Amino acid sequence: MKELIRETFKAGNGIFKMVPNFIPVKFGAPGHRLKIHPDDYFKFGADAGTIMERWFCAVHNTRSKNPKRPDQGLSYVISENGETFLFRDAVAELKEELIGSRLQEEYGTFPVFSKIFDYETPLYFHFHPETSVAKQVGCQAKPECYYFPPQLNNYVGRRPSTYMGFNSDVTREQVRECIAHYSDYDTHITSLSRAFDLEIGTGWYVPAGVLHAPGSLLTYEPQWGTDLNCVLENVVCGEVFGENYRNDIVPETVENKVDFIMDAIDWEANFDPDFKKTYFRPPVELPGTQEGLIEKWVCYGNDYITAKEVTILPGREVVLKDKAAYGAFLVQGFGKFGCFHAEAVNMMRVGDQTADEFFVSKDSAKMGVRIVNNSQVEPMVILQHFGPDNAVYVNK
Numbered sequence: 001m002k003e004l005i006r007e008t009f010k011a012g013n014g015i016f017k018m019v020p021n022f023i024p025v026k027f028g029a030p031g032h033r034l035k036i037h038p039d040d041y042f043k044f045g046a047d048a049g050t051i052m053e054r055w056f057c058a059v060h061n062t063r064s065k066n067p068k069r070p071d072q073g074l075s076y077v078i079s080e081n082g083e084t085f086l087f088r089d090a091v092a093e094l095k096e097e098l099i100g101s102r103l104q105e106e107y108g109t110f111p112v113f114s115k116i117f118d119y120e121t122p123l124y125f126h127f128h129p130e131t132s133v134a135k136q137v138g139c140q141a142k143p144e145c146y147y148f149p150p151q152l153n154n155y156v157g158r159r160p161s162t163y164m165g166f167n168s169d170v171t172r173e174q175v176r177e178c179i180a181h182y183s184d185y186d187t188h189i190t191s192l193s194r195a196f197d198l199e200i201g202t203g204w205y206v207p208a209g210v211l212h213a214p215g216s217l218l219t220y221e222p223q224w225g226t227d228l229n230c231v232l233e234n235v236v237c238g239e240v241f242g243e244n245y246r247n248d249i250v251p252e253t254v255e256n257k258v259d260f261i262m263d264a265i266d267w268e269a270n271f272d273p274d275f276k277k278t279y280f281r282p283p284v285e286l287p288g289t290q291e292g293l294i295e296k297w298v299c300y301g302n303d304y305i306t307a308k309e310v311t312i313l314p315g316r317e318v319v320l321k322d323k324a325a326y327g328a329f330l331v332q333g334f335g336k337f338g339c340f341h342a343e344a345v346n347m348m349r350v351g352d353q354t355a356d357e358f359f360v361s362k363d364s365a366k367m368g369v370r371i372v373n374n375s376q377v378e379p380m381v382i383l384q385h386f387g388p389d390n391a392v393y394v395n396k
Helices: 002-011 087-094 101-106 131-137 172-180 243-249 257-264 275-279 362-367
Strands: 015-019 021-025 050-056 076-078 084-086 112-117 144-147 161-164 194-197 203-206 219-224 293-299 306-312 317-320 326-332 334-337 340-343 357-360 369-373 380-386
Touching: 002 084, 002 087, 015 087, 076 087, 084 087, 112 326, 112 380, 131 243, 144 293, 144 306, 161 203, 172 257, 203 275, 203 293, 219 306, 219 380, 243 257, 306 317, 306 369, 334 380, 369 380
Parallel strands: none
Antiparallel strands: 015 076, 015 357, 021 050, 050 112, 076 084, 112 219, 144 203, 144 219, 161 194, 293 306, 306 380, 317 369, 326 357, 326 380, 334 340, 334 369
């Protein structure tokens, strides 16, 4: 396996071609915007749930285990001869050759990944706890970013708005009542919050500890590599969520679960009077460096994860240079990405190979990736996600 990993790395000039990684979910309703065949939403079996997510360049399993798919959540790399191997194994073998010395020394892996999630219905009101809480159940904090790509949002779903934080006049006791009576009745906890309409082509940053109920746009989500949350909304669009969703962050030895959850909430962030100003992320265009290349930061302003939207105009060839390793997802157009043919998916069958996802090593990113847009009429659009070695703070 080590030999195959290194041969594939060399053949791709420091770039891996990835295998599509779809995730079934047992709640919510699909938005049907993942570009997969309509017959494939239950490809992994009805008992596994409906496919509503695709993960990119992931080295972590899903927290919800699937006995039939013990590798659920893990991304694979495909070699020239069609053999595959875990991206996690490639990171372990290549180390700083792939991800750079800082990430290797501090984390020993590529600590972030991205995904697209595609729910027709809104998600539940929940938060991801800080590391001090998450580590008590073997996890880490999960800061995350959202971006709403126009190419994948031809349909906005049932509620294209997201509840975030709490209204200024809400008391902690009101929140505690909702948590304490989670199993007794529909607590309507989102009535204590406020909803922000989602704007296609923009995004948000959501730190650990902040309550949010994501809206129904298809969402590109670069995030920290963990999958732990605490659900405080027990009924969503008529669907009931059991106490296990609420208690997932609570160690089994803790008796007073309500107080534990209350202490895990970041109250200051949730009551931020300038919430949108603090966490909303409109795209920020970078200064132009080449004809035919447009780069925009779409996730930024935190120490953990960043993302960039890259557009290559029709018929143009550019060299894309970055400071750090990254995952890449092609959402529009076709052409060349390094030595690989690349094209966005129009429709695919789950299990088929695509040419829309890549991982670029740090050295290759710094040297620059040659990208050619072979269309004469349509732009080629790529989303990139980076780890904490490429933190970006810009003026909105």
